Amino acid sequence: MNSRRSGRRPAEYREEQTPTSGIYFKCRRPLYSGRSRFQRIDVFENDAFGRVLFLDGLVQTTERDEFFYHEMLVHPALLRHPRPRRVLIIGGGDGGALREVLRHPAVERATLVEIDGRVIDVCRTHFGWLEPSLRGGRAEVVVGDGNAFLAESGERFDVILVDSSDPVGPSTVLHERAFYARVKRALKPGGIAAAQAGALLYHLDSHRRKSAFLRRMFRHALFYTGPVPTYPGGTWCYVFCSDAVPPLGRLRRTPPGLRYYNPGIHRAAFALPNLLAEKLS
Numbered sequence: 712m713n714s715r716r717s718g719r720r721p722a723e724y725r726e727e728q729t730p731t732s733g734i735y736f737k738c739r740r741p742l743y744s745g746r747s748r749f750q751r752i753d754v755f756e757n758d759a760f761g762r763v764l765f766l767d768g769l770v771q772t773t774e775r776d777e778f779f780y781h782e783m784l785v786h787p788a789l790l791r792h793p794r795p796r797r798v799l800i801i802g803g804g805d806g807g808a809l810r811e812v813l814r815h816p817a818v819e820r821a822t823l824v825e826i827d828g829r830v831i832d833v834c835r836t837h838f839g840w841l842e843p844s845l846r847g848g849r850a851e852v853v854v855g856d857g858n859a860f861l862a863e864s865g866e867r868f869d870v871i872l873v874d875s876s877d878p879v880g881p882s883t884v885l886h887e888r889a890f891y892a893r894v895k896r897a898l899k900p901g902g903i904a905a906a907q908a909g910a911l912l913y914h915l916d917s918h919r920r921k922s923a924f925l926r927r928m929f930r931h932a933l934f935y936t937g938p939v940p941t942y943p944g945g946t947w948c949y950v951f952c953s954d955a956v957p958p959l960g961r962l963r964r965t966p967p968g969l970r971y972y973n974p975g976i977h978r979a980a981f982a983l984p985n986l987l988a989e990k991l992s
């Protein structure tokens with residue numbers, strides 16, 4: 712929800728995180744506002760967080776704190792896989808997850824499947840993450856529904872990462888059991904999937920439901936958590952799924968340049984806060 716000081720440009724952008732609380736960003740400079748076939752897209756500059764991407768009034772990423780989320784979505788799975796040559800990212804049109812995947816020299820090819828071509832174009836212009844990734848020859852971008860891509864493509868992947876938005880609109884399907892069954896089928900033997908799963912504090916019932924079906928589907932299906940300052944509640948949940956590889960064990964060498972993730976953080980992230988452990992037990 713955006714509040715306007717005059718009729719012309721938003722003075723600030725607000726995300727209502729609960730009906731009576733939320734987060735706001737004062738807008739120093741609006742960069743893009745428009746509506747695609749799928750969602751409303753806003754990019755603007757804020758003094759504290761740099762460039763900010765909102766989709767349908769919800770914070771997706773900010774320059775200042777995006778690394779918390781992207782590093783924790785990508786590196787636990789990539790570093791537990793002994794040889795992650797082929798990687799699929801579903802969603803993630805801002806390019807932050809792709810940038811992290813390509814830090815791994817073992818990755819020969821990374822495919823990003825984003826439903827909204829406008830998100831890709833807008834983020835390519837206003838965030839510096841996609842452009843260098845696309846230049847290196849190891850990445851390809853497909854504009855399409857990630858669920859349909861899995862249903863139709865016969866390809867198999869070493870690692871599949873689900874960088875979806877919250878379960879509303881086109882993302883709803885990416886949180887369902889049928890989608891994860893497709894993810895499982897699209898993994899090579901020894902493969903690992905990781906997905907963002909929502910706010911620790913606000914989505915406990917959804918975590919319980921997701922964990923129940925994932926634990927029936929995969930030999931290892933474990934939640935882990937990490938901070939993301941601008942996301943609702945400040946602590947975010949992810950899920951690690953594999954039939955072959957448990958999340959804790961030998962890690963390959965961490966790529967240089969990371970700002971949050973390290974092997975100690977990896978181990979600590981799988982120690983669940985009591986409120987989540989009780990909900991999932």
Ligand code: SAM
Pocket residue numbers: 749766770771772780801802803804805824825826827830855856857858874875876877880881882883884885907
């Ligand atoms: N880090 C973010 C978060 O949790 O708020 C997610 C960011 S990323 C921009 C999410 C992307 O998933 C969006 O660009 C959206 O268009 C895309 N998306 C939603 N549904 C999709 C689908 N069915 N297939 C592929 N991409 C989808």
